[in-house]
Structure formats: structure tokens, C-alpha cells
Amino acid sequence: MDLSLNEQQELLKRTVADFMVHECPKTVLLELDRHETGAPPELWNRIAALGWVGMLIPQQYGGGGNSLTDTAVVYEELGKGPLPGPYFSSGVLGALTVLEAGSEEQKRQILPNVARGSQILSVAAQEPARKWGPGMVQLTATPQNGTLTLNGTKLFIHDAVAATHLVVAVRTQASQNPAQGISLVVVDKSLPGVSARTLPGFLGWVCEVKFENVRVPASAVLGQAGNGWPAFARAMEKAIPILCSYQVGGCEAVFDMSVEYSRTRIQFAQPIGRFQRVQDHIIHLTNHMDAARWTTYEALWKLDSDRPAASSVHLAKAVSSEGYYQACNYAHEVHAGIGISREYGLTLHTKMSRTLYQCLGDPLYHKRRMADALDL
């Protein structure tokens, strides 16, 4: 048993933490918050050049070939910002989907570009008025003369505006089992008929994508047509703990803010951290943070050591999404007025915690899949 990071991971953690302190201080994060994609090209390219986008991509496809735990170390630090941008969408979920679903040829074509940041992926699966799960995929791709024509709308797609290419889940065959008959199609976003826009509101970089008579060659289908969902599910199983680690980083940041504030904010002639009610907010925040952290770490370990991990992954997602959400609530209780001031920085996390809450399935969805995975 060893629950510590190895030396290389400790070094990586320090490197990313240093980068965040120097390159992405609060002033920068507040600017990124208003940026259309959350990732101006110069920043995106620098981070890609550091190898942090391509970590999970095997070396033969131009990536770092790192373990999930290595990658989680990076995302935990990015989550502390929180640093927005399509890092997860492209480098984790997108890359893993191509790895799980694509042919050797497709991997060779796509992944090196993803690793170096010259292509940016976003997986478009969800659709309006549908519950998360394979049943939501209804968008049809009509085959004709070796091409597919896509028509329909995908909703709540993370980083679709930032992406250069969309991996679109489409229904190519009807089936009793909703997980069958789904294909994953790589669509160049510059094709005619593709339009994406970011949804405004109390959420970040989540988009609507419309397809109007978008024609792609049949070769745009990743791997075998109709087998998309199982491949996407395998990709999600690996990607989710990375998303969780980003949420864990978010929890840590709001924990640090709250502890610091409760030690330095003086009311009634003493630090507010002396009041039991303020302490209790921080204690609950701490419990959420640690619950998110350790469920995530265990899921990562199981995946990296090739153990059956499904129930642990669902556990981690349910706990981390709820944990980040609640951690932000408790942080607001600690901070009162100053916490709602945009320049203080807490609301960046609050918004991110809401945005990620239902990303790739909400806690209830994952609790139920956990019950399935446990053979209840």
C-alpha cells in the first residue's frame, strides 16, 4: 500500500502548480472567464507544447503515454484555477474516444494533431430534452453515395466553440438496445452547415451545435459503424476520473480560500474561524473535498492497474460532482458578501461547479450505474 504520489508525479505537480501561479494568476483567470473559448491560442499552444494536452495519447501517436494518475495530477492543479479551456474535452475525452473507437489509420491521422494542439476535439453526444445515456442519441446521419448527411441539434456540448473537430454521436441503426446502433463521426467544424454557439448564463463554455445537411465521407466514422457507444463508454470510464480530479482541485482551491479568509477576516474582535458555525462550514467543505479526492484516487488506481473499475468510477463522479458543488456553497457561507464579488475569484469556481455537475451524467445517473456495476 502506498497512497502517495511517486517522485515523478510530485515533480509534475510542482511544475503545473508553478505554471498556474506565474502564468495564470487571478487576474488572468478573470480575463479567461470572459474569453469566448476560455483558452486564447497563445495559452493553449503553450500548454500543448508543455505536453499536458497529449498526456494520455500513446507515444506512437505523438503523445506522452502517461498513466491516468499522472494526468490527474495535472488536472487537479488546473482545477485549482479553475483554468477553463478545451484541455479535458480534447486531450482527455476526445483523445480517449478516438483511441477506443478509431482505426489505426484514424488514430495516426488525428491523435498527433490533438497532442500538439493543432486540432481541438469536442465530443457531441447529448441532445435536447433527453436524459443522459445512450437513449439520448437520436441525431440521424443519412448514408448516401459513400457520404453521411447529418441533420439535427446537439445541446450542452462542452467546448464546441473552441473545437476544430467534433466527434458526433449519431444513430445509424435503430435497435431495441439504445446502446447499439450509434456511430461516432468526426466532423470538421469548418464544414458548411455546422454552427456552434456558447450558451450564456451561469455556466461556462457549454454550447449548442447545429447540423444542417452536413456531409461527411463514410470514412469519418470512427472504427466500425454502429459500435460507437461501447467505445465511448470505455473512453468515459477512463476520462471521468480525470474530470473528477479537476473537481478535486476546485475543492482544494475553495478550501484554501475559505481557511485563509476565516483566519484573516476579523469580526467581533476575532477571526471568524473561531466561531463554531464558520468552522462547521469548513469542516463540511473538508469532508466533501476529501471524499472527492479519495474516491477519485482509488478509481484512478484501479484503472491504471487494470482492475475492474466501473463502480469506483461511478462513485467518484457522483461524489466529486456533488462535492465540488457543495464545497462552493459552503465557501459562500464562509465568505458572505465578498464571495459574490467577481474579482474575489470564488464565483469562478461556483460557476464551474454548476457547469460540471451534470457533465457526462449527473450524480443520480452515476449512482444508478454504480448499482448496476455492483450487480445489485
Added chain:
Amino acid sequence: MDLSLNEQQELLKRTVADFMVHECPKTVLLELDRHETGAPPELWNRIAALGWVGMLIPQQYGGGGNSLTDTAVVYEELGKGPLPGPYFSSGVLGALTVLEAGSEEQKRQILPNVARGSQILSVAAQEPARKWGPGMVQLTATPQNGTLTLNGTKLFIHDAVAATHLVVAVRTQASQNPAQGISLVVVDKSLPGVSARTLPGFLGWVCEVKFENVRVPASAVLGQAGNGWPAFARAMEKAIPILCSYQVGGCEAVFDMSVEYSRTRIQFAQPIGRFQRVQDHIIHLTNHMDAARWTTYEALWKLDSDRPAASSVHLAKAVSSEGYYQACNYAHEVHAGIGISREYGLTLHTKMSRTLYQCLGDPLYHKRRMADALDL
């Protein structure tokens, strides 16, 4: 608008409160807790003689003809003990069931005895391994030569050991709609083949009742055969707020105990009520108490003023059951060690709160029936 009790109700409240202080102090309640029925005959007869068992029975059947609110005033005080015994089972749920389901003849036969306490009713509806609701009624009553023969088991029947007569819900016709085809049969408990025993454990006066070839005349069916459930449902709608008021009384008692203890228990040279964490337990307890109280009062008012009350009744039951349960938990947090000592008296409430939690349907059941009543 007037949310106060009227003068007569105030007087009644004081009378019952005095009775409880003088006749049922803690020493007596601790003895009753070990009593087989919770109501030794002398106490039962005295309370019946005071008219508190027959309050809801119309005067023409020998009762007090009181309103539900009048009756709730009494049960709130009884709940402060908590005074065990078949008062609610017989005088409220039993009597209302006979009133709603019985023929004029049956009312005249049964209700005067119930009012004076010489007959004690208990309604036996629930069955093993069944969810609460009409679907649980599976026990069959086979008709033959003007008699019905009952065979089967009823489980979790409150006060069945104390009862002289059981009102048994049986299925006399099969039906697509589980609420149809149920009959209510009055069974003299002294008949051969009827056996009841109290279930031991962390609950009070809840029984298993077995019927082995129990023969009753067809005239034992209340009102019209097959129409039992709707009548029982009407009886429950009126009875439930009385049960809720008993739970409200329980909340008040544990509130009073907790406030008193937090003001007099000294630790670290000050009353423990000065510590915010202890205050918070009492604040949450207070909120549960008041939520139970006001949802119950509004349901009573709607029923007494012939307004549609279904959603309010379900609300009151869901809130009061959860409220009494949680109020006891918070009281235990306030009291720590002393609270688990039987002689202190808090555990009488804790046990009662658990016992009543799912009586006539648990909070989830009532939440869902509330949604139905609200036409969602």
C-alpha cells in the same frame, strides 16, 4: 385569519396537560413503556370516561362530536408523554373507519362501546413483504353459507394486542385497480383462530396478527363488500392529522427537554447552550417542530372547514413523521450520554418516533400521494 386556539380548546389543552402532569409523570410513563398494551385498564377507563377516546364519534353514537382540531389539541398533549395505548388506534382510526364504512346499524352497535372504551378497535391492513397502499391487501376471506373464513397474516398492526376487535382489510374480489375489491371485516379478537402478539425490539405496541380459519358472519363486513378501501382512505385522511398532532406533541416535549438541558448542563464553565454547535441542534429541532406543527394545523383547518385537504394531509404526515424522527436525533446530539439512559425519558420519544415513522405510510409514500393530489 386566526391561528390561535379558541377558548374551549385552550381549556381542553390545559385540562389534558394537567392530567398528564399529575397522572402520567415520567415514573408512570416508564412503567407504561414496559406494559403489554401501554394502557392498563384503570388508566384506559379513566381516559375514556373523560371523553377523550370518543371525541370524534358523533353524539348520536355516544361520542363527543368534537372537531378534528379539538381532538388534535388532546393528542398533542398526549404525544408529549408520549402516552402509549390504543387511543388513536381505537378512538380515531378505528372509529373513523367504522363511521366512514359502516352501516347505520353497525355504527349504533359499535361506536358507543368504542366511545366508552368497552370495545377497543385496531385496523389491520398491512401485510408482510408488501408496500403500503391498497395493493398490500391480499388476505382472503372465503365466503361460504353466509359466513366468511379468514386465513392469513397481518403485520405491523398497531395495538392489536390491546384491541378487543380488529377491523381487518381483506380482499373479497380480484380487480385491476388494487383499491377495488377490498372489504373491511370486524373480527372479535376472542374468536377461535385469531392470535396477536406484540413484536419486540426498538418499536412499541406493533403486532403480528394471524388468522387461521377464522369464521365471521357476512354481517361483519362494514357497509358494502368490496368498497372498503375508499372508506378506509377517507378515514385515514381525517385520522392522519391527529396522528401528526401526537407527533407534534412529541417534538415539543423533546424541544423542551433539550432547551432545559442546554440551559442547565454546565461544561467548560458555561451552559452548553452557549456553544453554537449545541444551539444549531436545537435550531434544527425547532424548525422540524414548527414545520410539523403548522402543516398539521393547516390540514386540520382544511378538514374542519370542509375544504379539499388531501395534499395538506399528505404534506403534514410526511413532514411530521420526518420531523419527530429528526427532532429526536437532534435531542440525542444535545444530550449525549444522559439521553440514552432509559430513566431520563428521551428514549421513550426516540422509540415512538421510529414506531410512527411509517405508520399509515412513510414520508416517501405521502410525498408521492401529495404529488398525485396536486395533479402534477
Added chain:
Amino acid sequence: MNFEVEYTPEQEAFRKEVQSFLKVNVPAGLVTTAAVEAITHEQYLMQRELGRKLGGKGWLFPTYPKEYGGGGLNLDQTIILEEEMDQYGLSLPPYYNSGGNLGAPSILVWGTDGQKRQFLPPIFKGEVRVWQLLTEPGAGSDLASVKTTALRDGDDYVLSGQKIFVGSNHEVDWLWTLAVTDPNAPRHENLSWFMLDASLPGITIQPLDLLTAGGEGGAGSGVKNSVFFDDVRAPASALVGGENNGWKVATTHLELEHGGGGHIGRNRLWERLLHYCMTHELDGRPMTKDQDIRDLLMDIYIDIEIGRLFGVRNYFLTHAKKARSYEGPQSSMWRKSGNLRIAGFIQKILGYLALTTDPAHVVEEGHIELHQRSAIVGLHPGGTVEVQKLIMARRIGIGRTVREEAGRLA
């Protein structure tokens, strides 16, 4: 018991009078919008115009003495007025006016005859809008620790300092605030209460960039500001209630802020949410038929119903002049923490839809998205949840005694 407000024929006649008045005087362009920041200046001017018309009839501050421009009406009439305003989505006054609502009672209790005649009629008639200035960067829950000073200099006081989380958007006429008039005096004995002309030289109002400004209470509070005092000279007559007596003057209104008055009315959040779920589908059937959504809606409904009943109870206690104890802060605490709970339930029901204002997908014109933000923001104005608990514990009789509690949170 009777949970229904019953009206006499006279009262029903009054309702008709109010309805006719509002029908004529509420302009069509005066809409309530989720995007309170987006209330245009034109709309704001309509609000003020309506306010002046209401003020002319004594309906802007209906319970206050006619002598000073109030309505001299009873609580029943006030409820009728509020119910009818509510039909238009409006409150009394129909614009953010914290300083009038919460300052007028203080003036009525503590002002000299001259001050009452000077300050009250313009407020009650809707001629001025007033903001209250309490919080400072270093004084939130611990309001008595304000640092803004008002030092006597001849016939004037000279004010210096900063207040935050103040007011709304568009103009303001008067400001009232607390400032230290005796820097050497003990806590609670060093403050004075001032009613200031907002146009005095040296006053700067600067909008804050917040998650949202709303929260609870107040009509469309729009935006919050910092207010800076740079050697602002105010006449001595601006001081109400006696020098160094400001803490007592300010606490006159606290019970009002802590929800003690009670509330009767519709819950628009519930109405909107239910409307949306009944008229929209998930996986091909009405959202309300989904068991998970039904259950969550009932969680919300229970929370709201309990809050409603607490408000009704408080309204009754106020109306019937019954003794009150912890009920005000209880109601406030429930509403504040309840909104945060409810926001969580709503996100479970709606997911991303709870968060977006995108025209193609927005739920109930943005009111749901606004609630996601205002549920957080609303935790603090008028006393944090912790402050409500503090007062509630004290009233239950387990907190510190009054002398102590004024100075300490725990």
C-alpha cells in the same frame, strides 16, 4: 383556527378602488424581468412615476401616519395593496428603496419633530428614493465595527470612509448611514445615524461587479455599489436620534429585516418551475410524469410550504399583536437556506437548463437561472444565516443575554 384572510365588504370595496387605480396608472412598459441589471432608465422613471402617484394617495407607505404623508391604513388594507401590486409583479415601493423602507421607522421613533417633517413626507410621497448604507469592507455581521467617521466641525459633520453592498442602479436622492462620531467612545456608544443628501460633494457611487445583486427582498435591486465619502460636509441637522446614539437608532429596523413581519403571497418560483415541467417533455413525456422529477418537485414544494406557513404564522402574530419570539429569524433563516437547497433540487431537475439564459433554451424567461445565482447572493443581505441563527438561539433562551450578545456573535 382559520388560515384564510377574510375581507369585509369595506375591504373588498377598497380592493376595487386599488384595482381601478392600478389599471389606469401601471404603464404597459413597466415589466419585471429576471435581468434586473437590464432595467432601462426609462423603465426606472416609470417606476418612480408610479411611486409618486401611489405616494400621492398615501399608498406607497400605507401604514404610516397620514400626518407625514403615509396612508394611515391598517394591515388588512396594506395586504390588499400588496396583493394587487403583486398581480403586476410589483412590490411597494415599485423600485428599490431600502433607505426609505428601513430608515423611516427609525426617523419616526428617533427624529425631532422638525426632522420628521423634513424627512418623512418626501419619502412617503415617493418624491425621493433613499438607500441604506450599513456594510463596510471590514464590518459585515459585526456592523457595530464600522470605521467611517463623521467628525464635528462647526455646524457640520465631516464624513470619511467607505460603505459597500449599497443600493441599486439608476439615481438615488438620499442616503442614510452610520458613522463614528466619537472615536474614543466604547463600542455601540460611538456611532451616529445620518440622513444625507446624495448630491453632497465628496460622495462617489461606484457599481460593484457581483454574481448578481438581487437576493431576497426589495423590488429589482439591480446593481450594488460601493459608496465613498471623501470629506463630505453634512449639516448637523442630518444627525437623527442624538450624537453617539446611532446604534440604537439603527437597530430599530432590525426586526423588520429579520422577517418578523410575516408574508402572505404567491410563490412565483414554484409557479414558474411547475409550469415549465408541466409544459415540457423529457424523453417524450411531460417532465412531471418522470418519477425522479416528481420526487424532486415534492422536495421543493415541501420546503416552500414550510416557509410559506412560517410566513403566514408571523403575519398572524404581527397582525394579532401576539408575542413573538424566534419566529422572525426562523423565517428568514428558512428562506435563505431554503433557497440554496431549492437551487440544488432545481439543478437536479433541469441540469444545464437551470443555468442558461440562451433565448432558445431559457427556462421561464431567465427567472430560474437568476434564482441559481440569487440563492447564493441572498444568503447574506439583512444578516447571514449565522446571524439569523444567533438571534434565534437568543430568543429561544439559550444564547447569551442581551448585554453580551450585542457585542459578540457566539
Added chain:
Amino acid sequence: MNFEVEYTPEQEAFRKEVQSFLKVNVPAGLVTTAAVEAITHEQYLMQRELGRKLGGKGWLFPTYPKEYGGGGLNLDQTIILEEEMDQYGLSLPPYYNSGGNLGAPSILVWGTDGQKRQFLPPIFKGEVRVWQLLTEPGAGSDLASVKTTALRDGDDYVLSGQKIFVGSNHEVDWLWTLAVTDPNAPRHENLSWFMLDASLPGITIQPLDLLTAGGEGGAGSGVKNSVFFDDVRAPASALVGGENNGWKVATTHLELEHGGGGHIGRNRLWERLLHYCMTHELDGRPMTKDQDIRDLLMDIYIDIEIGRLFGVRNYFLTHAKKARSYEGPQSSMWRKSGNLRIAGFIQKILGYLALTTDPAHVVEEGHIELHQRSAIVGLHPGGTVEVQKLIMARRIGIGRTVREEAGRLA
């Protein structure tokens, strides 16, 4: 990272040795039962007999020095021992022995050489069972306020007072306690720590009538008692750690009580509950296939998994000699409040069935009904949830400094 405890061939060989030993020495009649009160005296004697056999091999207190009768084993070996005992539903020691478990570390740190030789071998070899006596009617969370006195009289101390929530059922050999040796000294400087022969004249042990005695930790704690001291004469050699130094001696074990050591093991409650729900039907299908029950089971599972991971983390930190902060009290707090949450979920799943011990309907031999009671009782022993939070806040760095916190809760 590696979450799995991995064993060397030597360790696996040790496990085989333990297994063989237990196979021979655990008698068939030594059962664990939910009705801990009902452990017969015969069963208790079997527990003690097994304890002496384990003690003879140094396996009763495996990590303690061989010199005093401990096992001198490392933590891996201890885990193996505990895992194998757990297969029989037993702990180390296989009977309630609070005074030995929590008193031995104090003696090891504070005792003279003579006291170590006198007290430790009988404890470690299982020859005596010891109860700790801390709580008094007036001293619970505020342990330092005990009133029992131990006044010097010649070569003896004379003890008078009462302790409550002590021990278990059946016999006890020794008792250790804290008593005031200097009534005039300040708090924390007035107490001394005594190891007493339970058979001294003037000691009366009287069982309490409780909801249940169990709660958390300890093997079948059975019953709790009041212990009265009526002019009990103890020799001066019973005082460990110096006169008026008892507070320091007693706090030696507090980290142990606060869950700091960590824990790895099965969760029998979960196993039992799941087993029941998989093998019983509701409305004609397995309970686990009911969506509501599935959801509630997952609520319980998540709560338990988080607690398990906190325990594993603490175990690692202890094992790897890493710095610890708030983790011990966090784990304890989670377990305590978690059990109450879980009891609530279980009642929602099982209703009345969660509450009865009736042979025809009992769930999992009464363990579920016992949990309903022990979840309440377990909130307090070893420090209430509030005390855990107090320590946790202090360790996070937001509580009072150590000097202050020793004397105050808030």
C-alpha cells in the same frame, strides 16, 4: 498509488500460522451476537481463555514491546492478526477491555520501570481485563472537570466519587481513572491517573439501563455501569505519571480514540443489509430491484465507501509515518454521524422491519435493529461529534490555539 495491502511471503507464512492457531483455539461456542447483553458468562469465559492464549503468544497486544509481554510485531502482522480474527467476527482482544487498550500506552509513556513491570505484562498476556473510567455525571465533553477526589492519607490515596458509562458486563480486574488530587490547583493541574484493583473495598459497580451499550468500537461491550468510590484506599504506587500530572497522562491515548490509527476491513453492516435485500422480496420481486431501495442502498454505500477510504487513508498515514492533521477526528466524525444517517436510510428501506427482533421477522439476526439503537448511542463515546469537530477545526488551523483549546469547547 497503490490501495492494496500487499504481503510478503514471510507475512503470508505468518498468516498461515495465525490461521492454524485460531482454528485450534477459537471454541465453537464463542459466537458474536447482536444481543450483546445476552453474552453468557460461559461465553465470556471462553473469550477470556482465548485472550490468554493469544496473550501467551504476544498476539493480544501485538505491537507492544516483547519485554512487557507484547508481541513486538509490526503493523502488517497486526493487520494480518486482525483480519484473521475478523473472520471469526472477533477483535483484539476478543472481549471489552477499554482500560487495557487505552491505558497501556499511558503506562508505557508515563509509568516508572516498576509500574511497567507491574501493570503491563498482566494486561498484555490477557491475565487481567481493565476498564477505563473517565466520564462522570458532571463531566462529559469537559473531562477535566471531574469531581472524584483522591486525597493522600499516609501511604495511600482515598478515593471518593462516581464515574458513569463504564465498562461492560461480567467481571473486571482493574480499573483506571482520573481523580482530583489537589482540589486547590488550577484546571488540568489538579488531577492524577490511577490504576486500581477492582476488588478494593468501597468500589461498587452498578449496571445502567440504556438504549444499548454498544455504539462503536470494542468487542461486544455489552452493558455500561456506574462505578462508585466510597472511601476507597489505594496504595500510592497506583498513581502513574506523577501527582497532579494526570491530565497529560490521560490525553496520551486521545488520538487513538479519535480514529487516528485508521482501519481496513469489511463492513458487516453493508454485507448484512445487502444480503437481506437480495434474498427478500417486496411486492413479489427482490428488494434490490425496487428503484427506491436501490437508490437508498447507494446512498448508504456512498456513505460507507467514503468512511472506508478515510480509514484506509488514516491507516496509510499511520503505517507510513506520514504527518497527520485533522484526519483522525474527521474519520471519527464521519463514522459517528454517518451511522445516524445510515440508520435513517435503513428505516426508509425496511420500515418496521428495521426495528424488530421478533424471531419470525428479524433482519439479519438482530444486527439491523441493534444498529438502529447503536447509531444513536455511538454518537458520544470517545468524544461527541461536537468534540470531533472541535479537534478537526483546531487541526485545520481555524480553532483556538492549543493552550486555550484544552480549556474550552468553542
